[in-house]
Amino acid sequence: MIPALAPHLPDLHEAAEREPLGLYLHIPFCKDRCTYCSFVTTRDAGLKAAVLAKLNADLRLWGQALGRPEVDTLYLGGGTPSILSVEELGALRHAAEAAFNLDHLREATLEANPGTLDQAWLTAARRLGFDRLSCGVQTLDNDLLARLGRIHDGAEGLDAFRMAQEAGFHRLSADLMVGIPGQNLERVIADARTLVAAGATHLSVYMLDLDKNCPLKAQVEAGKLQLPSDDEVADVFEALQAELPTLGLAPYEISNYARPGELSIHNTRYWERRPYLGLGPSAASHLGCWRWTESSVIQAWSEGRGEAEVQPLDAAAALAEIPLLGLRMHRGVDWEELRARAARLDLQPLVDAWEAALKPFLQHGLLERGGPIIRFTNRGMLLSNTVLETFV
Numbered sequence: 455m456i457p458a459l460a461p462h463l464p465d466l467h468e469a470a471e472r473e474p475l476g477l478y479l480h481i482p483f484c485k486d487r488c489t490y491c492s493f494v495t496t497r498d499a500g501l502k503a504a505v506l507a508k509l510n511a512d513l514r515l516w517g518q519a520l521g522r523p524e525v526d527t528l529y530l531g532g533g534t535p536s537i538l539s540v541e542e543l544g545a546l547r548h549a550a551e552a553a554f555n556l557d558h559l560r561e562a563t564l565e566a567n568p569g570t571l572d573q574a575w576l577t578a579a580r581r582l583g584f585d586r587l588s589c590g591v592q593t594l595d596n597d598l599l600a601r602l603g604r605i606h607d608g609a610e611g612l613d614a615f616r617m618a619q620e621a622g623f624h625r626l627s628a629d630l631m632v633g634i635p636g637q638n639l640e641r642v643i644a645d646a647r648t649l650v651a652a653g654a655t656h657l658s659v660y661m662l663d664l665d666k667n668c669p670l671k672a673q674v675e676a677g678k679l680q681l682p683s684d685d686e687v688a689d690v691f692e693a694l695q696a697e698l699p700t701l702g703l704a705p706y707e708i709s710n711y712a713r714p715g716e717l718s719i720h721n722t723r724y725w726e727r728r729p730y731l732g733l734g735p736s737a738a739s740h741l742g743c744w745r746w747t748e749s750s751v752i753q754a755w756s757e758g759r760g761e762a763e764v765q766p767l768d769a770a771a772a773l774a775e776i777p778l779l780g781l782r783m784h785r786g787v788d789w790e791e792l793r794a795r796a797a798r799l800d801l802q803p804l805v806d807a808w809e810a811a812l813k814p815f816l817q818h819g820l821l822e823r824g825g826p827i828i829r830f831t832n833r834g835m836l837l838s839n840t841v842l843e844t845f846v
């Protein structure tokens with residue numbers, strides 16, 4: 455249990471009773487480290503037993519502390535959850551079921567690396583009740599995959615989808631990366647088409663992010679590789695915005711496209727500010743008036759020594775999160791509802807200030823207003839970070 459939260463357990467307990475939670479488990483292990491990765495993960499399999507023991511113990515502790523609350527979405531992310539053995543995966547699933555009420559689970563997602571999958575594992579995972587697979591395909595171009603340090607090739611990316619369908623997974627998502635050095639527009643569009651034809655019902659389209667120190671960033675800084683220009687990247691995103699709906703995948707969030715009814719229920723809760731509990735190193739939680747993030751030092755976390763970051767949310771901070779997260783959704787934010795909520799909290803000046811700050815973005819066509827709804831235009835989604843800074 456996180457010491458700073460202990461005095462607030464009654465509040466957290468009450469919040470967990472109000473509506474079902476999402477449960478996220480972070481599996482911080484990978485077979486090899488990708489050249490661009492800044493996630494909390496390690497190749498050191500020697501830490502696995504301690505991390506899994508702590509995850510199982512935390513499931514028990516939190517389940518007891520919150521009174522075995524209802525969980526309606528389960529998500530194993532990483533790292534690489536598909537690196538777990540069937541026994542390890544089953545133990546976690548059973549520990550989650552013992553500690554939380556999963557009777558009305560609406561979705562159970564596993565993130566997977568195509569280079570770690572086989573038919574038997576997928577079949578066992580499906581039998582354990584996981585019904586959605588999110589595959590880190592990134593691209594189907596073997597040269598680019600090698601540049602990214604991925605442990606699989608394009609054929610294995612597609613094979614993962616074939617095996618998953620054979621195992622009974624029908625909800626299949628692929629991560630697609632944009633902005634890789636050497637990547638061209640035609641290739642991204644061709645990959646998206648191939649993945650949808652192979653069974654993807656959901657695509658997450660990400661920009662290569664070299665914010666933190668990583669080998670790929672060093673190569674770019676040394677002039678050995680060149681990133682595509684902002685204009686080239688914008689062209690790719692615009693082409694995808696036009697192409698994906700023709701393949702039956704509609705945008706529902708800045709980075710996410712899905713067939714009707716196939717959006718990620720778990721991830722949508724983040725943007726809707728619905729409660730979730732994250733367990734594992736670097737895992738984030740939002741419950742009641744609190745947000746917290748567990749220590750990202752894997753060994754320290756597994757030994758119970760890591761320090762969590764705990765952030766109380768006052769009324770103004772909670773209000774700011776509504777447009778900050780809600781505008782990411784394609785459907786936008788009901789501004790009149792936001793105004794009414796601000797009035798109840800005596801925070802109208804905050805909304806007035808935001809509205810003034812958003813005016814230029816509305817005038818320049820990055821945002822659009824339809825009735826009470828404010829939302830991004832297609833062009834605005836490409837520059838969303840600039841707009842969303844308004845609420846930070």
Ligand code: SF4
Pocket residue numbers: 483484486487488491492493495532533534567590
């Ligand atoms: S598989 Fe994902 S988490 Fe693991 S090293 Fe690669 S990018 Fe990082």
